[in-house]
Amino acid sequence: MKEISYRQRHAMQIENDVVRVTVTIEGGHIAEVFHKASEVNPLWTPPWPSMEPSVFDRVMPDGYGSGAESKLLAGILGHNLCMDIFGGPSAEEAAAGMTVHGEASVTRYSFTLEDGAMIARATFPEAGLQFERKLRLVENTAVVLVDESVENLTALDRPIAWTQHATMGPPFIEKGQTQFRIPATRSKVFEGDFAGDHGFLKEGAEFEWPLAPRKDGGTEDLSVYTNAPASGAFTTHLMDPGREQAFFLAFSPSRKLVFGYAWNRADFPWLGIWEENYCRTGPPWNGQTLTLGMEFGVSPMPEPRRQMIDRGTLFGERGFGWIPARSRVSAAYCAFFESAESLPESVAWDGAGKVSFTS
Numbered sequence: 001m002k003e004i005s006y007r008q009r010h011a012m013q014i015e016n017d018v019v020r021v022t023v024t025i026e027g028g029h030i031a032e033v034f035h036k037a038s039e040v041n042p043l044w045t046p047p048w049p050s051m052e053p054s055v056f057d058r059v060m061p062d063g064y065g066s067g068a069e070s071k072l073l074a075g076i077l078g079h080n081l082c083m084d085i086f087g088g089p090s091a092e093e094a095a096a097g098m099t100v101h102g103e104a105s106v107t108r109y110s111f112t113l114e115d116g117a118m119i120a121r122a123t124f125p126e127a128g129l130q131f132e133r134k135l136r137l138v139e140n141t142a143v144v145l146v147d148e149s150v151e152n153l154t155a156l157d158r159p160i161a162w163t164q165h166a167t168m169g170p171p172f173i174e175k176g177q178t179q180f181r182i183p184a185t186r187s188k189v190f191e192g193d194f195a196g197d198h199g200f201l202k203e204g205a206e207f208e209w210p211l212a213p214r215k216d217g218g219t220e221d222l223s224v225y226t227n228a229p230a231s232g233a234f235t236t237h238l239m240d241p242g243r244e245q246a247f248f249l250a251f252s253p254s255r256k257l258v259f260g261y262a263w264n265r266a267d268f269p270w271l272g273i274w275e276e277n278y279c280r281t282g283p284p285w286n287g288q289t290l291t292l293g294m295e296f297g298v299s300p301m302p303e304p305r306r307q308m309i310d311r312g313t314l315f316g317e318r319g320f321g322w323i324p325a326r327s328r329v330s331a332a333y334c335a336f337f338e339s340a341e342s343l344p345e346s347v348a349w350d351g352a353g354k355v356s357f358t359s
Contacts, residue, residue, distance in 0.1 A: 044078055104124060301319075
């Protein structure tokens with residue numbers, strides 16, 4: 001493990017012969033999972049300059065907008081943790097200084113190397129939570145193991161959102177080319193206006209993956225990245241209750257490379273898919289951003305805490321998590337690469353370092 005500068009950010013890095021992983025010290029973002037053979041990082045690197053959250057607090061630059069998301073956007077990279085809200089804060093929370101997706105993505109983390117694992121720790125004082133992420137590379141493989149735990153420091157049981165906001169971008173994401181696979185049983189389009197004039201899906205429509213109902217009466221195949229000039233969408237997907245594990249796979253035909261994550265379905269029963277295809281024109285987006293977010297967690301929709309609790313369930317599945325008073329809850333997942341001629345049908349993870357694919 002070593003400390004480096006990454007896009008003008010303080011970061012920690014760990015690597016083996018196959019992959020390199022970079023995590024920002026402020027925000028704890030997994031900014032890079034770099035595959036050495038193909039020389040590609042599938043995770044999203046925004047087109048705007050990256051800034052430390054602590055610097056943003058001092059200068060409040062106009063180029064990142066003026067809303068509750070601005071501080072997060074100024075420093076967002078790749079895969080960020082949403083805790084203990086997934087989505088925007090309430091008006092009162094925003095007025096009190098809370099950012100979109102909560103404290104986890106704007107807090108400073110401490111790092112240690114223990115038994116070969118990079119361990120990041122942080123306290124979220126407003127939420128009363130202590131967080132730890134242990135990241136380990138498997139020798140001579142393209143598998144990244146992640147174990148997370150959250151401790152409730154208060155004497156009250158608390159409902160939480162806990163989502164892995166794993167976002168991919170160019171050059172791995174290519175219009176009309178990149179393919180996706182998920183084990184979804186039921187799906188739903190975001191219930192409100194998500195992308196303005198560029199929103200193309202029927203709001204609140206329920207469907208079966210991968211064919212989502214369009215506003216114009218047709219369907220959109222979500223298993224291939226759109227070729228539209230500009231578009232935006234969010235859909236949520238219930239991971240198959242009959243499976244112990246859930247996953248997403250993304251395949252780049254031009255690179256013959258599969259990238260994905262696998263996790264225990266009991267930990268994260270939902271996967272949200274966020275598409276930003278040159279849709280948002282305000283700062284810092286400026287109509288220049290292409291992303292595909294695969295956001296797996298305990299909540300189906302990005303929404304303020306009150307709406308999350310009021311929703312309760314969707315499709316009979318819980319819509320948020322609980323951390324009992326003075327207790328700790330853990331979850332595990334992994335990221336991986338695989339060279340392939342086509343998109344596999346499925347993936348299985350043994351809970352340690354072995355990932356196997358079914359064609």
